[in-house]
Structure formats: structure tokens, C-alpha cells
Amino acid sequence: MKRYDFMHLSAHPVLWQQDMAVCIGVFDGLHSGHQAIIRRCVELAAQQGLESMVITFDKNPKMIMKSQPYHSKLASESQIEQILVNIGVDHLVVIDFSADFSKLTAEEFLTLVCAFCHVNVMVVGEDFRCGAPVSSAGPVQLQEYLSRLSPEATVEIPPFVLTADGEITSSTLVRKKLLEGALEEVQSMLGRPYELDLVAYPSKFMEKGLLYRTASFMQLLPPVGVYEAQLSLSDGSVVDVHAHLGEDELLIVPDQAMWDWIAARTKRLSFRAKGSIS
Template sequence: MKTHHSIHSFKPNGQTIVTIGTFDGVHLGHQKILDQIITSAKINECESLVLTFFPHPRMVLQEGTEMKQLNTLNEKIALLANLGVDHLVVHPFDKEFSRLTAEDFVKQVLVDTFKLKKIIIGYDHRFGRNRTADINDLIEFGQTYGFEVEQISVQEINAVSVSSTKIRTALSEGQIELANEYLGYDYSLTGIVTKGQQLGRTIGYPTANITIEEDYKLIPKNGVYVAKCQHNQQTVYGMMNIGNRPTVNGTTQTIEINLFDFNEDLYGQTITVSLLKRMRDEQKFDSLDALKSQLALDKLTAQEHISRL
């Protein structure tokens, strides 16, 4: 997949089959749409193209809105590449671009730049200045400028019964297994391993503290999770805590993972951790010994879950 960081940097080799959206999560519903454009592109001997925007349009148009997202931009790029899309155009979304009229967008971007043969779009897609144009306008533009419009019906979308909002809600409520089911893959967090207070070492449970640079990434509900990460092409399992470490009077949220049967130095490395199951809420214990006893039970619970995978 070729990634283009602006509409203007895309130079088509021929005609394209296009879809447009934020595709936050690249979940099962999105995957159905993307499969359609990839298949259609092969049939029509065109190239498949996904147009998305960064930052999220809502963050630009509704200033002050906190918009937590399921994927960082790099995660989204990797997910789309794995699905087999030919081109991803990530256009910087700003207020100037938002003022482009629907017809100018269709003519200048879809027709003149993308050499559009067909667009596959959801029944509820709206576009253009103030989002005033809809699927009916798009069909009219298609007749004027000579491209096909394929509508994804409400029935098709409902049949998948998945949305980014549902997934965000599941993660915020700690329902990681439900979120993973909706996504079609395990929800993950990627960050740099940084030095913490190293208290875990003193009680026999050393942890890698993960710092996530992208402040828009959605962090699941605080608690203790079964998790895994890939390191040197090996899968390493462990248990992860997301929370404020109340037992040691912590005041800020941390993300730390204790990896089983692992003693390599990860400081400064970027790792990706996938969350598999939420075991319990974060708790405040009366002592480090009490915390240590609970961690021993957590490890047994995690290992039992891992053995069934």
C-alpha cells in the first residue's frame, strides 16, 4: 500500500475505486466496505483508494471537543495496509478544507485528482461545506461527471452491527473481549518503555512502563488485564495494570505490564501490547505484601486464560 499525506501528493496510474471515511478502529464493518472496494478495483482493473483525514474533522470543527480515537494514525495505516488497499490518502483536515463546496470536492478531488471510476460509500455519508450534501447529491454528481456510485445500505451496515462508538463504549466500560470481537483483532496500545519508580522489582513483579505519545488514543478502563506483546518475533504474555497505583499513593495514570518468563531490558524501546481480557478493577491494598499476594493470584488467573487460547 502506498500512503500519501495529502490529496495533492497523489498521482494516479489509472482510474480508482474510492471510499471515504475516518475508519476509526478499522473494525469489522469497515473491513466489509474495504473488501468491496478492493474486489471492485480488481474486477474493473482499477486501483483501490481510501481517503481519510487527520486530525479527525470533529476535533477541528468542534474546538474543545475531546475526541479519543481507537487508532493512532500509524496504527490505522498498518491495519489498512494489511487488508490489501492500494492507496491511502491521509489529507490534513483544517477549516479551509472544510469550506470546500460539495461540487468542488467532487470535481477537484474525486474527478480531477483521483480519476474516479466508482465510489463506494455508506448510506448516511455527508460531505461538502457544512456537510450539506448526501448520497443523492453524490449520485447526481456521478451522472454529471461520469462515475458510478455504489451505496452501502443500512441493512448491510446493521447486519454487521458494529460501530466505532460501540467499541469506544465497550473499552471505556472495560469490556475488552467484546471490543476485540467488534474489531476483529485485539485492541492494542503502542508506546515507549520508560523508567518508572521500579517498585514492581522490589516485590518480584517488574514492569515495563509504557508512555503513549498520542494523547488522542483511547485508553481502556482502569484495571488489570491479561495482555501480550511481540518482541523479537516472539509472543510474550503477561498482565497489565492501567491506573493510578493507589496502594503507593499514585496520582497519575500509568500503563505497565509484567511480562511472564521475560528478563530483557526494554528501556527506550517501542512496544505494542494487545489486551486480551480484563481480570479485575484496580484496588488500593493495605500493604505491598497484600498487593504482592493479589498479583500472585492475578498471574494464576492470567496463565489459566492464556492456556485456553
């Protein structure tokens, strides 16, 4: 999978002749609803002999524009890219969202998209909106714009993915359940255990395990408590651990003997869907 900056690709449209299946969204948590949209995009690309492209944002636009409360991320860039690679996405285009970008009308935004590749099909969610609020476009208007910008293009809108309780799966709901410590529901909506990317953060070796300061963590944390988890190391091994999460610190204690902490480096911490055990 190749990654591009949206505005750089607009200025240097190296894919302008490529027939493309494109999906657009704020794929900030890559929950099962997001994945359904992206998988459908990849599926259509395979069926029609196209390449697949995901267009998303480096920051949640609603949080930046303060129409939604700010929360830390549900996944790191590395985690998101790995999931997209596993799904089979060919191209990832990331929008560096800013106040200036927010002023683009829906037509201006879609014109840029249609200029840097040949859009054959576009896949979006039922709640999709693009463009400045006064001129935003939803799925219906999207087809109208594409009929002018890329006349042969079609729009597909996969249905919402519902939880077992009949709620619409969304990043907002994932964050709510995570902050409540409902890891079973979080895992069900994500389709995977909730996982912290630890690669960028320094740790301190303690007698019982590894200690992290959580102040610099970029991802949202569950409530204070002790959690069963699995720690992935850079050498590919996985260790069963207990994660002691405090107000300011995370202590990772292995269930058995300490691994070779000098040679190994931590990679990911996956919370088991059993909730807090303290």
C-alpha cells in the first residue's frame, strides 16, 4: 500500500490515469462499520479491475472544528495502516485537516479527488458528508456531483453495521464504551481487541515489569484498573500480562518470568475483553 498526502497528490497527480474505486471517511477507529465500507471498496476494485483508494483524515474534523468533544485517538497511524494493508487497500490518501481545508465546498473537494485519479466507483457511509457546512454534500448529492465530474462513476452506500443491542456502530460509541471499561463491547465493535501502540514511548524496567508514563500517550485509555492483556514484542513473541493502569502510569506485569527485556522491545498491548479485574 502506498501513502500520499492529499494536497501533494493534488499538486502532483501521479495517479490521474488510474481507474479507481475510492472510499472516503473519517476512519479514526476503523471499527466494523468503517471496515465494511473499505472492504466493499476493495471488493468492487477487484471485481472491476480497478485499484482501491482510501481517503481519510489525520485528525477528526468534527473535533478540530469543536462540533464534537475532543478525545484521544482510538488507533495510531501505524495500526490504521496495518489494518488497511490486511484488508488489501492499494492507496491511502491522508488529508492534513485545517481551518483552510474546512472552507472547501463539496464540489471543490470532489473536483480535487476526481483530478488526481479516475473515479469509477465511490463508496461512502450512510452518514457521509463532505464540504463546508453551508455547502456540504451527502450521499444523494454525491452522485449528482460525480455525474458531472466523472460521468461513469457510481456511488455505493453500504448499510450501517449494528451492535448486538441494535445501536449503530460508530467511533463515538466505541469511545463511550471504552471509557466505561466495557471492553467486550469495544472488541465486538472493532472486530479485534483494543490495542495500544507502545512503539514510540519509553519504558522503565522495574522489578515487577515495565513502567510507562501515560501522559504522552496519544490513544484513549480505559478506566483505571487492572486488566488481563497480551504484550506483543518486536521479535514477534507474545507475552500474557496484567496491565495495571493508574491515573498517570501503566505497569505491565508478565504472568510468568520476565522476558529478556534488554534484547526485546515492546510493540503492542492488547486488552482482553474481560473488563477490569480489580
